[in-house]
Amino acid sequence: MLALLLVAALLAPPQDSAVLLVRVLDVSSARIGGDAILVTDSGPGRARHVLIDASDRGDAVVALLRRFRVDTLAAVILSHPHADHYGGLPDVLRRFPVRAFAYGGTPRAAASYRALLRDLASRNIPVVTVDTGVRRLTLGAGPDSVTLVLFAPRPSCHSLPGAAPGDAVNNCSVGVRIERHGFAMLLPGDAQEAEQGWWMMVHPALLRADVLKAGHHGSSNGTNPALLDVVRPQAVVISANGRQHPFAGVLALLAARGIPTYCTADAGTITVRVPRAGGWTISTERAAVCHARTMR
Numbered sequence: 260m261l262a263l264l265l266v267a268a269l270l271a272p273p274q275d276s277a278v279l280l281v282r283v284l285d286v287s288s289a290r291i292g293g294d295a296i297l298v299t300d301s302g303p304g305r306a307r308h309v310l311i312d313a314s315d316r317g318d319a320v321v322a323l324l325r326r327f328r329v330d331t332l333a334a335v336i337l338s339h340p341h342a343d344h345y346g347g348l349p350d351v352l353r354r355f356p357v358r359a360f361a362y363g364g365t366p367r368a369a370a371s372y373r374a375l376l377r378d379l380a381s382r383n384i385p386v387v388t389v390d391t392g393v394r395r396l397t398l399g400a401g402p403d404s405v406t407l408v409l410f411a412p413r414p415s416c417h418s419l420p421g422a423a424p425g426d427a428v429n430n431c432s433v434g435v436r437i438e439r440h441g442f443a444m445l446l447p448g449d450a451q452e453a454e455q456g457w458w459m460m461v462h463p464a465l466l467r468a469d470v471l472k473a474g475h476h477g478s479s480n481g482t483n484p485a486l487l488d489v490v491r492p493q494a495v496v497i498s499a500n501g502r503q504h505p506f507a508g509v510l511a512l513l514a515a516r517g518i519p520t521y522c523t524a525d526a527g528t529i530t531v532r533v534p535r536a537g538g539w540t541i542s543t544e545r546a547a548v549c550h551a552r553t554m555r
């Protein structure tokens with residue numbers, strides 16, 4: 260038995276000694292792409308995991324979570340009720356215990372979305388509705404702890420009409436700021452200028468970040484000079500499906516500012532690593548530059 264355990268230990272990949280890992284998962288193979296971001300705190304003791312969105316392809320996300328040795332999700336956060344963000348969640352809920360679910364509470368009539376909310380209720384998963392102000396989710400304790408700051412969409416999202424267009428739903432995204440010591444990463448969901456402008460008024464300090472996950476998959480309505488002036492990112496990660504995203508104008512804007520940019524459709528899963536000793540790095544599955552898929 261001991262020999263078997265030793266062999267198993269040798270075959271298993273070593274646990275990453277970093278305190279915080281943010282993996283922007285490559286879900287570019289999904290039908291409509293989307294976002295899926297795995298946050299792992301691998302500080303002292305057991306690794307804790309939080310999933311932000313699950314694209315529309317649950318099987319791809321489940322396979323990646325298994326590859327990264329996820330056993331339980333301390334929380335799942337849904338940025339906004341579009342299928343390229345929640346469509347994969349039913350598969351995730353079937354395969355992994357989920358301790359809490361946070362979302363903006365924006366009402367939507369889509370049958371698949373209503374089924375997701377029923378699924379969460381039937382599993383007795385505690386739901387946190389981030390519809391006002393700011394909520395904090397802390398992983399671990401003490402100086403190594405990681406905090407996810409969730410900030411609400413605008414109050415008008417509480418009563419968004421069922422027939423509201425896609426842009427209006429994007430503008431009801433929950434923002435997430437991942438913090439550890441001096442490091443911060445901003446994930447604005449698919450928020451466009453309208454919601455970003457509101458956040459700039461009510462939460463300007465929360466927008467400042469070392470790494471920005473570009474809003475709305477690198478569309479021109481998700482990244483603009485005003486946002487970059489507030490965030491002042493040193494790197495940008497784009498979760499894009501490689502068909503219509505990212506946009507050439509966004510890549511040109513980032514290049515003109517000399518901001519290193521990484522795209523899942525080209526480089527695969529992108530990992531932001533924040534070690535205990537300080538500093539942070541970004542690595543990708545493949546070495547590749549970002550290619551625009553929409554020429555404006």
Ligand SMILES: [Zn+2]
Binds near residue numbers: 341344475
């Ligand atoms: Zn989206």
